[in-house]
Amino acid sequence: MATKVNKVEELKKAKDGFDVLQDLLNYSDAGDYDAIPEDDVAQRFKWFGIYRQKPNTGHFMIRLRIPAGQLVPSQLKVIAQLCDQYARGFGDITTRQTLQFHWLTISDLRGILQALWDIGLSSQFACGDAPRNVVGCPLAGVLKDEIIDSSEHARQISDMFVEAGREFSNLPRKFKPSIGGCKLHCHQPQINCFGFYGATHDGEPGYGLLVGGGLSSTPHFGQPMRAFIKPDQVLDVARAIAIVFRDHGYRDKRTRARLKFLVADKGWQWTRDAIEHVLDKKLIHDDSLVSPPATHHDHMGIGEQKDGSRFVGIPIERGRLTAKNMADAAELAEKYGTGEKRIRLTGKQNMILLDIPAQNVEPLTRELDAAGLTPHAHRLRDMLISCTGSEFCNLAVVETKHRAGRVLRYLEEHTDLDQDIAINFTGCPNACSQYQVADIGLTGIPVVLKDKKGPDGKPLKVDGYKVLLGARLGTDPRFGEVIAKKVEGDKIHLALKNLIDHYLDERADDDESFGMWVDRSQPEYLQSLITTPVEAEDAQPLTA
Template sequence: MSETSVTAQAPTTPTDRQPQRSSQRPVRPPRAGRSNGQWAVDGRKPLNPNEEVKQLSPPLEVRRRVEERYALEGFDSIDPDDLHVRLRWWGLYTQRKPGIDGGRTAQLDVTELEDSYFMQRVRIDGAVLSAEQVETLGEISTTFGRDTADITDRQNIQFHWIRVEDLPEIWRRLEAVGLSTIVSAGDTPRAFLLSPVAGIAADEIIDPTPVAEAIRRTYIGDPELANLPRKFKTAITGHPSLDIVHEINDISLVGVVHPELGPGYDLWVGGALSTAPRLGERLGAFVTAEQAAEVWYATIRIFRDYGYRRLRAKARMKFLLAEWGPQRFRQVLQDEYLGYELPDGPAPRSTAARADHLGVHEQKDGLFFIGASPGVGRIGGRRLSAVARLARSVGSDRIRFTPLQNLLILDVEADKVDELVAGLEELDLQVRPRPFRRATLACTGIEFCKFAIVETKDLASRVAAELDERLADLDLDRPLSLNVNGCPNSCARIQIADIGLKGQIITVDGAQVPGFQVHLGGGLADSGREEAGLGRTVRGLKVPADGVADYVERITRRFVAARRDGETFAQWAHRAEEETLV
């Protein structure tokens, strides 16, 4: 990797970063004076049961045991450490046993909650998929997964109802078309987000495809990176819509133009949500395309070597950044891992381009791509297979999934666009969805997830459809994002939605019912918004699941009635009195 000849300057201060709408919730690092399990400081003695399991047997080796024993002898033959820890390195989690009420989620042991079936995650890394690959995903779903398949907000595909006996054949079929499940979960470099319009958008700053491919080819599956303190999430974009939620990833490379060096990337680290949300921070460092893979590798090794391993709850990159700060992190990156300084660079600025990429859009080569919404990511195997056939019928062999649980079909001739749009609509893959269908996300929820407390997917779909009917008379300027999560872990990004719903059991008229805590006014700096910030919560505000549509309608109408000129929902929600928000 070549070094730059530009003289580095001091890292930017917090006042140079993108303005944020609200203060971040404090993320406190562990107390000083005690071992935190940092390999580079404390040595490699394991300090919690997960670390012990990983040291006893490298997790990637569990595949051999699946193929040689577990697939032959069945679910009950699986070693508990493999079942609950190591199988994640191949994208496998036991799914929730049907019929267990959400109120019992925190009361039962995992062995009481889990079924003898798996959720299987397929690693996509934002890559372009061929029609054959999508067809293979569809066939696996219908053959082995009871027609379940979800597009996740990490651009992956997830199956359910997977039996251990079928795993060798599933792996064989995936790998025959160039797909894999390796390190798609566990304490690993998870599948990374890539701009869905990488390489095709007419207004792209830089094509991040070569960087993503270099990282995937060189480092994914490397045993040296297969034992991190916790998961490590990556996002890369060269598009000005900032379409990969860069503020909530462990590392993000965001396309910018340096005044002297030209197009490259602005480097962000330390973002994550869950129960202790923290927005990532700019290091103020400019990264050239030639340096990007090396900088990624250096950053993940900092996390591997200095990340906290004593407590799982404190093991994410955000806690290390909270202790070090961006200036020290940049210095360690340059001095200990790169061996050269990175030049300062400009911050990204979003445009008015929509980050969801839905609709019909011209590519830079004169062809068109079409973005469609399946509705909260639930697509199923039959529809995946139908998408593959439909793409072929209009001469396309390139399909992408998006971080907003949608899909794109690329390379469509102008005279085939209407035919494709009609075909997608027949499959209920909406190219021009109404506002709430367009902007609603949902996690897996209690249907399959052991951590969930409430149902999410069907609820979110019903509520979105109902709100699109009820609020058809309103001019919202832009859709309000509605993110529905089944537990506090924020897989559906509740703290950065206009309206985020966190599932919990609540009391209504003395009865325990499924409901939600409400987060209002979160958002990231995409689609023309200049500010990023976490949503606010209102003391005592809980909404029963059967009252979500009523609540969202009420709060939306209040916003439209009270907003100032040019005011966003997030700005209004942060200034409004609490009584207005209930």
């Protein structure tokens, strides 16, 4: 009996997503959106990072492929020009350390793709059932105390998958790679399809390996392969994992087609055996390589590189940059940097300028301040992230990007924080903003206000959020638990301020983190801190 497959699998059999490129360019030349076949515009375009933009009436979003967020000023300048020319002057940093921008028309796409190719970038496999952008430590190669420099490995993994073309263009679902070597494990190996993390074995630096992580509506932490990966094995192992997923992953139901379900069903031992079968050799087994210590961190601030230069972190308000922001950052990196003058995008939707001589830090920060890109922002700006939300995304059920900005500015004005707290806004359960691993996770849900009527005379339905607390990564990872099921979106700022205020008042000492305070607080108490200020008669909505 033939194995039943889902509709997208049938579509891929008819024409692989990788094969849509020439058609896409032809559609762009023709400029007729309505003439594009539905299967191409709704699905296959994704293989080149292109999504239809809500409400699906002629505009697109494009997501770039920028391995580990690694850029140079000349590339960012071109991206700024593209945003200014085609995308109404703005773009967003994503949690996978790349950029995406909106409001593109079909006629724009050839010019945009060509401009990206000309500067050594692309959008291939930024979406679709293929290997996505490789995430990594943004300070790989410059941190003084890193376990191993993963910068080249991140680029090599990305290049390998892109150059493989059709070999990995028809995976069961998206496939998210991660590699990093810093001691903070900021690249979040536990929530990616595979995560190489810095480790040592008998004094030799290399990597531990987790496989089968992922979030969305059914989150899983990656399972440890209990193996030490030598640096010269990284590409072969990454390729082997992709082959295991391609050949053994589920293709009947889209909702169970991610690698995390295969690994959860088969277990780590089967998964490691399958990887070794593809490699045709045993890895170095090491039962001590189970879970890397990790924390919410994005390397913000100003620090010293191993070569004596400085890096300067720039927290970006909910990840949204104007074209001018991009151009200014590129210009200042070029003006004050030395050597490669590198730029990095981070997993918390921020930016870091590398290779700044110590004597240039002060004038650079003055100019960044003047450009609205201050490195010296409130601690919440370092960590607050947001997905695209219902403004553009077909899956989102609430608006996030603008509300996240309003909430952030309110909290910056009304709280005085000396610890990092990760607040993640997402518009639907698909977890683009990784709300299940945030200190405070907010996932969009409609809320019905029974005491108010809409234009149709029925109870008014407004944007709202579930509130999750208690998540952590690292040696004892856990996902956040729902503490409040429905909080009105325009009053969520009151709940967040109350949580932060009580944390600051009640923490045991200055070193107790928000997560530690949550751990020792009763869920009922935390729920009351969220709901009481929101339900108060004098609760004022935040709408501007």
